[in-house]
Structure formats: structure tokens, C-alpha cells
Amino acid sequence: MNIPKSNYPRIVIIGGGFAGISLAKKLSGKEVQVVLLDKHNYHNFQPLLYQVSTGGLEPDSIAYPIRKVLKDFPNFYFRLANVTQIVSDKKMLVTDIGDLNYDYLVLATGSETNFFGNADMEKNSMAMKTIPQSLDLRSLILENFEQALLTDEMHERDALMNFVIVGGGPTGVELAGALAEIKKGILPKDYPDLDTRRVQINLVQASDRVLKEMSEQASRKSEDFLEKLGVQIWKDTRVTGYDGKTVTTMTDGLTFETATLIWAAGVKGALINGLDAKDIVVRGNRLKVNQFNQVEGHPEIFAVGDVASIVTEENPCGHPMMAQPAIQQGRNLGDNLVRLINGKPLKPFVYKDKGSMATIGRNKAVVDLPNFRFQGVFAWFVWMFVHLFFLIGFRNRMVVFINWVYNYVRFDREARLIIRPYKKDYSAFKD
Amino acid sequence: MNIPKSNYPRIVIIGGGFAGISLAKKLSGKEVQVVLLDKHNYHNFQPLLYQVSTGGLEPDSIAYPIRKVLKDFPNFYFRLANVTQIVSDKKMLVTDIGDLNYDYLVLATGSETNFFGNADMEKNSMAMKTIPQSLDLRSLILENFEQALLTDEMHERDALMNFVIVGGGPTGVELAGALAEIKKGILPKDYPDLDTRRVQINLVQASDRVLKEMSEQASRKSEDFLEKLGVQIWKDTRVTGYDGKTVTTMTDGLTFETATLIWAAGVKGALINGLDAKDIVVRGNRLKVNQFNQVEGHPEIFAVGDVASIVTEENPCGHPMMAQPAIQQGRNLGDNLVRLINGKPLKPFVYKDKGSMATIGRNKAVVDLPNFRFQGVFAWFVWMFVHLFFLIGFRNRMVVFINWVYNYVRFDREARLIIRPYKKDYSAFKD
Structure with missing residues (x-):
């Protein structure tokens, strides 16, 4: 893929939903190169989709061009791409528009409909x-x-x-x-x-x-x-x-x-080949992450939002698959990635339930x-x-x-x- | 097709564009039964399509449900249908949802892109x-x-x-x-x-x-x-x-x-099989109609808007294929159909060029x-x-x-x- 080399570490975010966008905003102006990949060129406000289905809203009014979100951010690159494989030992992604190397990878792929095999x-x-x-x-x-x-x-x-x-x-x-x-x-x-x-x-x-x-x-x-x-x-x-x-x-x-x-x-986490081993996938097809949204065994790979599950004793099922945990995790991870790059200790994610x-x-x-x-x-x-x-x-x-x-x-x-x-x-x- | 019989004459309008809608409005409340057929369930404001193509407007804002236009009109029926054949000697239409008889037929089918055979x-x-x-x-x-x-x-x-x-x-x-x-x-x-x-x-x-x-x-x-x-x-x-x-x-x-x-x-009139004989089709693939928008040889068939061409000495090419002639012809024909049914003389169409x-x-x-x-x-x-x-x-x-x-x-x-x-x-x- 045609992304210029940079002296800054490259963070690749897969997914421009609530988690991916709030993370990207946090990284603006930091000493990092950010590549955001999504299958669509727009962010989609899922909570109002039912109003599109029932003729109450036009689809364009609940979609927003991702490029416009990123437009004033330096060192940001968006690519319309479908990621088909994560090759974590090479720190590389395989996509329909070519391969891409990363220093840090964030999965913000969200969820998809779960038909439970039917x-x-x-x-x-x-x-x-x-x-x-x-x-x-x-x-x-x-x-x-x-x-x-x-x-x-x-x-x-x-x-x-x-x-x-x-x-x-x-x-x-x-x-x-x-x-x-x-x-x-x-x-x-x-x-x-x-x-x-x-x-x-x-x-x-x-x-x-x-x-x-x-x-x-x-x-x-x-x-x-x-x-x-x-x-x-x-x-x-x-x-x-x-x-x-x-x-x-x-x-x-x-x-x-x-x-x-x-x-x-039902919905289930939208996983990607290569990062879907049984030991890291938990209930709801979500990736098990620690309190820093880090995927076990992969210190440079993170997951946020619906696809991630921070399993704790109080929260055996992870946080709800909704906008708020995604937004909050995205923001927290943005700060943590900067800390990580600067060698500072990370702050655990604390969910504020807003109702x-x-x-x-x-x-x-x-x-x-x-x-x-x-x-x-x-x-x-x-x-x-x-x-x-x-x-x-x-x-x-x-x-x-x-x-x-x-x-x-x-x-x-x-x-x-x-x-x-x-x-x-x-x-x-x-x- | 499932349209109830009525004591009033049945007028079938094909097409819910500018001409068809302005005609339908004129017929509301008159002693007629009106059936409007269109391939789409919406009226589409064509002059602004280029703004949809260039991201300036959402498509839904230049479309309007045809059923909503007709909703308070008595004796009006809308059907989502594609008319494939006009059998004028039986006063009948063949469509993808069945046949339909008419007493009066109005073609308001508009125009389609003309590739001139390329x-x-x-x-x-x-x-x-x-x-x-x-x-x-x-x-x-x-x-x-x-x-x-x-x-x-x-x-x-x-x-x-x-x-x-x-x-x-x-x-x-x-x-x-x-x-x-x-x-x-x-x-x-x-x-x-x-x-x-x-x-x-x-x-x-x-x-x-x-x-x-x-x-x-x-x-x-x-x-x-x-x-x-x-x-x-x-x-x-x-x-x-x-x-x-x-x-x-x-x-x-x-x-x-x-x-x-x-x-x-280029555009050309959108003709329908069965009413496309060479002697009634003129320049631009349009139906030659008289000053009352009547198709020659078919006193009960009319055409309005882009598909119709009122050829006169001053206007050898008919009126421009634009919204205004369509709207004005639709309105005039609405009045004329009522006159025709009541045995009164028809008024010729006079185009007011609004620029x-x-x-x-x-x-x-x-x-x-x-x-x-x-x-x-x-x-x-x-x-x-x-x-x-x-x-x-x-x-x-x-x-x-x-x-x-x-x-x-x-x-x-x-x-x-x-x-x-x-x-x-x-x-x-x-x-």
C-alpha cells in the first residue's frame, strides 16, 4: 500500500466506527503516523439505522465522510480497504489493496449480525x-x-x-x-x-x-x-x-x-483472520483484551469497541456492545498509545456508565x-x-x-x- | 390488475414525473377514476440530480413519494408497474403486474438517455x-x-x-x-x-x-x-x-x-411498444400529438411532457424537453379531459415560455x-x-x-x- 515512510511510529486503525474515530481524534497532532482503514468511506451512526429503514431519515444524514473527520490532522492517511489477514509475527496486514506494515495495530472493527450458524x-x-x-x-x-x-x-x-x-x-x-x-x-x-x-x-x-x-x-x-x-x-x-x-x-x-x-x-465481534485463535476469542466472538485494551500475547496489538472484551470478575461478559464503551475505550487508548511510545506507564480503562x-x-x-x-x-x-x-x-x-x-x-x-x-x-x- | 370497477371513466396515466403529477392534481375531485402507473414509487426532481452526483444533496431530498401526492384524492389508484405494451385497439395495457383496461390513456413517460445507437x-x-x-x-x-x-x-x-x-x-x-x-x-x-x-x-x-x-x-x-x-x-x-x-x-x-x-x-422520448409506429414518432423519438396533446389516430390516447411533441410551423421540433412544458401540458390536459368527458370543446395548449x-x-x-x-x-x-x-x-x-x-x-x-x-x-x- 502506498503510504509514505515516516520517522514516527505507524499506528494502523482498522475501522472508522465510534471507537476508531474517537481514537483517531485523540492521536491528532501527536508524534505518530496514523493509517485508518475502513471498508466504507463514511462513519455510520448505527443507533439511527432503524429510522432509515422506516423512512424517517435519509441515509446520508446519519453517515459522515471519514476523510472529513481526518482532514486537518497531520500525518493521517485514510484508505478504503478490506483487511483480509493479520500477520502478527511480521507486523503486517494483508488487504484487498495491498500489504501494510504497522508498528501498532488497533482493531476497531465493531460487530456484525450473529445468526448463530443458522x-x-x-x-x-x-x-x-x-x-x-x-x-x-x-x-x-x-x-x-x-x-x-x-x-x-x-x-x-x-x-x-x-x-x-x-x-x-x-x-x-x-x-x-x-x-x-x-x-x-x-x-x-x-x-x-x-x-x-x-x-x-x-x-x-x-x-x-x-x-x-x-x-x-x-x-x-x-x-x-x-x-x-x-x-x-x-x-x-x-x-x-x-x-x-x-x-x-x-x-x-x-x-x-x-x-x-x-x-x-444478536451481534458478534467482527474478527479478522490471523488474530482469531481460540485462546484469545471469548464470548460473543470478541477479542479478549486487558485493561489497556491490549490483546494477550501481542503487546503491539489493541482492540477497542464491540470487537474487544475486557473480561473482569465484575464484568465476565465485557462491556456492552454499544457506542459509549467504544467511544470511551477509543479515547483512553489514544492517550495510552502516546504514553506507550514515550515509555510511560499505561492507564487502565475505566468505564463510566452513562446509562x-x-x-x-x-x-x-x-x-x-x-x-x-x-x-x-x-x-x-x-x-x-x-x-x-x-x-x-x-x-x-x-x-x-x-x-x-x-x-x-x-x-x-x-x-x-x-x-x-x-x-x-x-x-x-x-x- | 386489481383496480375496482367504477361508474366513472377510467383515465390511466403512465409516469409520475412533472407532466403526470400536474395532470393528476388537476383531475382530483373530478368525476373520473384515475390510475397512475410508474416504475418508481417516487417523483424525482431531475433538475437537481447533478447535485446528488456531486455530493451536494442527499437523493431522498429530491424524491417525493407519489402515493403521498395522491393521498387525499378520491378515486385515485397508484400501482408500481412497468408497462410493456399498449394494445390500443383493445384499450388495454400489458404490464409486469397484469393487464389493465383504460377509457383514456395518457403517456407521461418522459425521456431517457439517447446514446444514438452507440x-x-x-x-x-x-x-x-x-x-x-x-x-x-x-x-x-x-x-x-x-x-x-x-x-x-x-x-x-x-x-x-x-x-x-x-x-x-x-x-x-x-x-x-x-x-x-x-x-x-x-x-x-x-x-x-x-x-x-x-x-x-x-x-x-x-x-x-x-x-x-x-x-x-x-x-x-x-x-x-x-x-x-x-x-x-x-x-x-x-x-x-x-x-x-x-x-x-x-x-x-x-x-x-x-x-x-x-x-x-442527448435524451429521447421513452416510448412503449404498441404505440411507436413510424408515422406517429417524430424527431427525438417523441410522439406526434396535436394541440390538445392527442395522439394522431387515437382520440382516447394523449401524450404530455418530454415524450410528446406538438409540432407546428413555429415549433418544428416541438417544445423543449424540460419541466415547464411538461407541467403546463399536464395542467391543460387535465382540464381538457374533463371537457372531453362532458362533451365540451377542448382548449389548445399554449406554451408560456417562462424562460x-x-x-x-x-x-x-x-x-x-x-x-x-x-x-x-x-x-x-x-x-x-x-x-x-x-x-x-x-x-x-x-x-x-x-x-x-x-x-x-x-x-x-x-x-x-x-x-x-x-x-x-x-x-x-x-x-
């Missing part, structure tokens, strides 16, 4: 971890209604208007709420020739409550909000398969006929702060404020804000556009 | 008539720079950083201006490791001036603006071929090596009004105001406005995102 599920269900996936889902949702108009078979129509979301975490809950609002506010006007009261939104959760990482109070209130919006919640229900038409579960006799299964039931939140619909959100929990209208405003704050870029904030005000005042979501059709094969739904 | 050009060049095409171009432009970083061969780099636009109409001029501004304002910061002074923007025009449909004053000033921005204009130059790497011309010895040829040199305009860059536009011509800053504000005014939807206007203010103040275009890579085969550029 190939049918992976093939037939929709995931929502990237912008293209979210746009595919947006297209499919809209295409389903266009398709439903073409048949008089109620059975077929119902399957096309049935949405099954597997996974009751924030993604599943937020998506279910958004779909319920679309059912109520938009579908009757857009599809006067369909009986959209028959639209079903099913949220399937393996455990005994939704948002199980949050407080019981938040879970209870979310379930209450969802049910009021007309979402059918299936708790203690495990989905076993989906052939593109029928969802099977472990519950006796419980199946769903649907053209749309959204899989939001967590989820939104279900207009005026309906749940917030768990470390010492304070609240739900409803105020929580909803807090949720919006926090998300606007963490979005990168003034323009993005303005555009998202305008969309939210518009959607709120008008009960609308105008980005219901099929720009690139998903083109599902509907033939299985015909009798 | 298959290589069609295969290798980029067009910019639809949102997906504009997004492909956006991806390709950005991918070219990422690719240019991977080589030290100046020859290869130069070809990757060379943009050839064929066609000096509004699309070509506006795109060339936008690329020149990107070269100046964005590339040096985004690609500090490329010598972006070597980026070339070539605008190739077959005739002796750009914007040849506008006044000579507008042409001269546009050329002046473009040259000041660093665009190389090639007048009286005909492009003969492009194999994906080398552009050949009829001018002796003049070729261009480029990874990106944008074809903006034309093009923008070259910040503070640089040219406006030809029927009795007044001006260029520069004021023209640029007029251009923006008019385009905001004709955009459909309050939200779209707000988002476009915010983007324009932001881009103006910050000299920026933040939607430089490769969401769906174009993946050009660059192998021909390797030695």
Missing part, C-alpha cells in the same frame, strides 16, 4: 447493521405493500403485511415501534385500497422481557408502550428457522407466515441513568437530544433535526422511497 | 437521468480518487482524475461547474496525498457554444464562468467512442484517457427571461429560489435549503459517501 436465517432474513442493509429493508417493507395490492387472497396479503422482528433489544424495540407508527399514521392514507388494520407487527424475544440489558422498569414500560401501539410481543419464544415464508419457533404450534423477518437477535435508553415512538422513550430512571415524554426529548449530540457533523444534526420536527408535527415519514428495489422472490406466497 | 458508449459511460444512476456516478467519482491513491504511475492517476462530460446543455454545464468546485474546495483537503491540481474537467460540446438553447449572452457568460473555474471546454467536438478507458473524437488527434465519461449529450436558467457554481448562474437576461450572483439566487419553489414537499425544501446554506457557508458537500460501490473494472488502466 444458514437459512442468514439467507432469508433481513439484517440492519449497515446502511445498505437498512435501505434494503426500507425497500422490502414498501415493496410488500405494493405486492399486497396485487392479490385478493387474504392469506397471501396477510403474510405480506406481517412483520416479524426477532430480538427485543433496542434495535428490535425501536423498529417495532416505528413500524407500528407507520401502520397507524401512514399506511391508511398511502394504501386506501388495502385493509391496513390487518398489518401485524410481531416482536419475538427469547428471554422473559424486552430490553433485558436495561432496568425492569424500562422493560415493563416499553412493553406497555409497544402493546398500546399494537405490537404483539412474544416473550420466552425462540425462533428456530425461516425459509423465506414461514417462521418456526420452539413453542408448540407457533409459526408465522411472513415475507419479512428482521433479525435483530442507556431506547425510544418506542413519539413521546415514548425509556431512559435508565445510573441513579435515575424515567419514561415517557421527557425521556423521549432526552433521547433525541442525546442522539443529536452524538451525531457527527453540524449539517447532519440540522437535517436530522428538521426531519424529526417535520415527522413529529406532521405524523409523517417522507423517505418512503424504493430507490434500489430489493426484489424479493414472492413466488412462495402464491398458491 | 452501444460501447451505452455500456461504458455514466448517464444521469435517474436517482440510482446519479448515485452510481457519485460512487464512481469517489472511488476514482481512492483508486488513484493506489498507484504511483502518473499516467494512470491522471486518467482516474480526469472527468469527461459529453454534452454542453444544462446538465453538462451544471455538472462541470460542480466538479470544478469540488476540485477546488474539497479534494485538496480530502486527498492531501494526491496532487489534485492535476484533476481535469473536460466539457465536450458538439456545437459552437454551450447552452445552445439559451441566449448567446448566457452561453458566453457560462463559458466564461466555467473557464474561470478551470473547466476545459471543447466546442465543435464530436465524441465517437469510449471503450471504458479512451475517448475518441472526430477531431484529429484529440482523445482523452479517463475512467469517467458522463454522457449528457430558462442554469447554474455554474456559487454566485454564478445565467437566467434568460423572455424579455430580460442576467447573469451572476442575482441570477444564482433566482435559480435557487425557483428550484426550491418547484421542489415538491415542505420537508424536501427545508432539507435542500439547509444543505445549500451549509454548502455555501462552508464551501462543502458532505454527501460524499460511497453507500453502494459502483465497482468499475479498473484493470484497463494498469500497465
